[in-house]
Amino acid sequence: MPIQVKNLTHIYSEGMPYQTVALEDISFELADGSFVGIIGHTGSGKSTLIQHLNGLLKPKSGNILVDGLDITDPSVKLRDIRQTIGLVFQYPEYQLFEETVEKDIAFGPLNLGLSEEETAERVKEALELVGLSYEEIGQRSPFDLSGGQKRRVAIAGVIAMRPKVLILDEPTAGLDPKAHKDILRLIRTVHREERNTILLVSHNMGDIAAMTDKVLVMHKGRMVMEGTPREVFSKTEQLIVMGLELPPSSKFTESLKCRGIDLAGLPLTIEEAEREIAGWIGKQ
Amino acid sequence: MIRDITLGQYYPGDSKIHGLDPRTKIICTFAYIISLFLVRDFLGFAITVAFLSYTIFLSKVPLKFIFKGLKPIFFIIIFTFTVNMFMTKGETLVEIWFLTITKEGLYNAFFMGLRLILLIIGSSLLTLTTKPINLTDGIERLLSPFRKIGVPAHELAMMMTIALRFIPTLLEETDKIMKAQMARGADFETGNLLRRAKSLIPLLVPLFISAFRIAQDLAMAMEARCYRGGDHRTRMNAMRFHWRDALASFAMIGFIAIILLQAYVF
Numbered sequence: 253m254p255i256q257v258k259n260l261t262h263i264y265s266e267g268m269p270y271q272t273v274a275l276e277d278i279s280f281e282l283a284d285g286s287f288v289g290i291i292g293h294t295g296s297g298k299s300t301l302i303q304h305l306n307g308l309l310k311p312k313s314g315n316i317l318v319d320g321l322d323i324t325d326p327s328v329k330l331r332d333i334r335q336t337i338g339l340v341f342q343y344p345e346y347q348l349f350e351e352t353v354e355k356d357i358a359f360g361p362l363n364l365g366l367s368e369e370e371t372a373e374r375v376k377e378a379l380e381l382v383g384l385s386y387e388e389i390g391q392r393s394p395f396d397l398s399g400g401q402k403r404r405v406a407i408a409g410v411i412a413m414r415p416k417v418l419i420l421d422e423p424t425a426g427l428d429p430k431a432h433k434d435i436l437r438l439i440r441t442v443h444r445e446e447r448n449t450i451l452l453v454s455h456n457m458g459d460i461a462a463m464t465d466k467v468l469v470m471h472k473g474r475m476v477m478e479g480t481p482r483e484v485f486s487k488t489e490q491l492i493v494m495g496l497e498l499p500p501s502s503k504f505t506e507s508l509k510c511r512g513i514d515l516a517g518l519p520l521t522i523e524e525a526e527r528e529i530a531g532w533i534g535k536q
Numbered sequence: 537m538i539r540d541i542t543l544g545q546y547y548p549g550d551s552k553i554h555g556l557d558p559r560t561k562i563i564c565t566f567a568y569i570i571s572l573f574l575v576r577d578f579l580g581f582a583i584t585v586a587f588l589s590y591t592i593f594l595s596k597v598p599l600k601f602i603f604k605g606l607k608p609i610f611f612i613i614i615f616t617f618t619v620n621m622f623m624t625k626g627e628t629l630v631e632i633w634f635l636t637i638t639k640e641g642l643y644n645a646f647f648m649g650l651r652l653i654l655l656i657i658g659s660s661l662l663t664l665t666t667k668p669i670n671l672t673d674g675i676e677r678l679l680s681p682f683r684k685i686g687v688p689a690h691e692l693a694m695m696m697t698i699a700l701r702f703i704p705t706l707l708e709e710t711d712k713i714m715k716a717q718m719a720r721g722a723d724f725e726t727g728n729l730l731r732r733a734k735s736l737i738p739l740l741v742p743l744f745i746s747a748f749r750i751a752q753d754l755a756m757a758m759e760a761r762c763y764r765g766g767d768h769r770t771r772m773n774a775m776r777f778h779w780r781d782a783l784a785s786f787a788m789i790g791f792i793a794i795i796l797l798q799a800y801v802f
Contacts, residue, residue: 308715331721339719347716349741359738363721395745409720
């Protein structure tokens with residue numbers, strides 16, 4: 253299910269005095285089963301872009317092809333798009349509303365028109381995937397859970413729709429370090445188990461560098477860079493101009509280099525940095 | 537979607553009317569409304585229309601915006617007009633089946649309809665030329681003498697200000713939740729009335745929770761900055777009467793005098 257975005261342009265409040273160009277001529281491709289990250293400063297158009305990908309917003313011009321089907325075509329049923337492309341918004345726990353966790357997760361699958369049995373099965377599976385026990389919390393109110401648990405339940409609500417492409421908008425925003433790690437682990441698990449395509453929007457460069465195999469960089473409504481994390485993060489100066497930074501590990505080794513310590517690579521994770529520095533110490 | 541809805545009907549400008557103190561405008565609007573009920577014939581309304589037209593001209597608010605305020609009460613005007621036309625007893629003009637239109641009825645219908653229209657236009661001129669925040673400030677100051685008899689003037693004004701302040705916030709929140717639920721396949725647009733009402737639950741429950749959360753955060757933030765009500769609070773932009781407020785007041789007094797003279801003396 254490759255996704256091709258071609259020359260996408262979106263304008264907010266067109267024709268009004270305060271119209272703003274939110275997206276300008278965006279083109280990229282998501283390969284099947286890839287794990288892609290989107291980075292960009294606040295207001296760079298990331299959220300607008302991902303809302304186009306599942307049909308919540310319609311572009312002014314341009315096309316989005318999902319498996320050859322153009323979803324910007326008005327005749328395409330939005331339900332079919334949402335079945336294949338799942339979108340987890342920022343702070344998804346604010347969308348919980350049902351009496352029990354089970355019912356809340358079942359909302360999406362039932363809206364797809366699935367049977368009760370199929371839905372029940374998917375609810376259990378989704379809860380398991382996000383690392384929660386169905387027996388323990390299935391019948392509890394989602395409002396009694398902790399912040400991290402709520403978020404996992406909300407993500408499970410989208411996963412239960414079994415989207416072939418899962419888009420997550422800053423899934424770790426506002427969480428404590430442990431919940432942060434748990435969410436990242438669950439995203440990895442989902443990616444591995446469901447073999448779906450994942451699109452992760454994040455401000456955390458460390459997460460992006462460590463998890464993705466392709467990074468898209470947005471700046472003022474345009475797509476300015478595209479490449480592997482290593483390619484993107486090696487353009488340090490350009491990133492800093494756009495208000496972005498390096499992952500903590502590369503930031504650390506970069507400042508070591510400034511102090512005259514001769515390190516070669518650009519470590520994307522703490523582990524890589526550790527190896528690099530250990531190697532340097534060994535040489536000394 | 538919801539983002540496009542414009543809020544309040546303030547029309548930004550820097551006309552003579554915009555520049556008046558909100559207290560002057562509130563009092564004058566009240567005086568104007570009372571004068572509408574003193575008018576006894578169409579000549580009185582002619583004077584009122586002339587006075588109102590000049591005020592609108594001074595305010596530089598386009599007529600399009602003025603008449604937009606009439607749209608929501610269109611049915612009330614039609615209703616008043618019809619009821620007056622058919623229900624007034626008097627000299628019969630036309631008879632259709634069981635309905636009779638009398639001369640007095642027709643006169644009353646036009647008279648009441650015009651009064652209603654003038655009432656709405658006059659009061660919407662107040663909200664068109666005054667920022668909501670200034671309006672609540674003005675109300676607070678006008679009510680403050682009544683504090684002694686237990687009217688919580690400051691609290692009322694603060695509540696109004698906060699309510700106004702949070703309309704855009706809650707609209708944004710609604711938009712977000714709506715989109716999130718639509719991403720989970722919720723359908724807000726099709727189906728019969730019952731289905732549609734039911735489909736609002738996934739929107740309303742999170743919205744209420746958000747509203748309470750926002751309210752709690754705001755209360756906390758206000759207390760953290762030592763907010764404790766109205767007594768002895770000073771203002772950064774204190775309201776002051778200017779010469780143009782005096783001028784406006786004189787114009788208003790003159791207008792009412794003319795209305796009174798026209799209606800009850802001549």
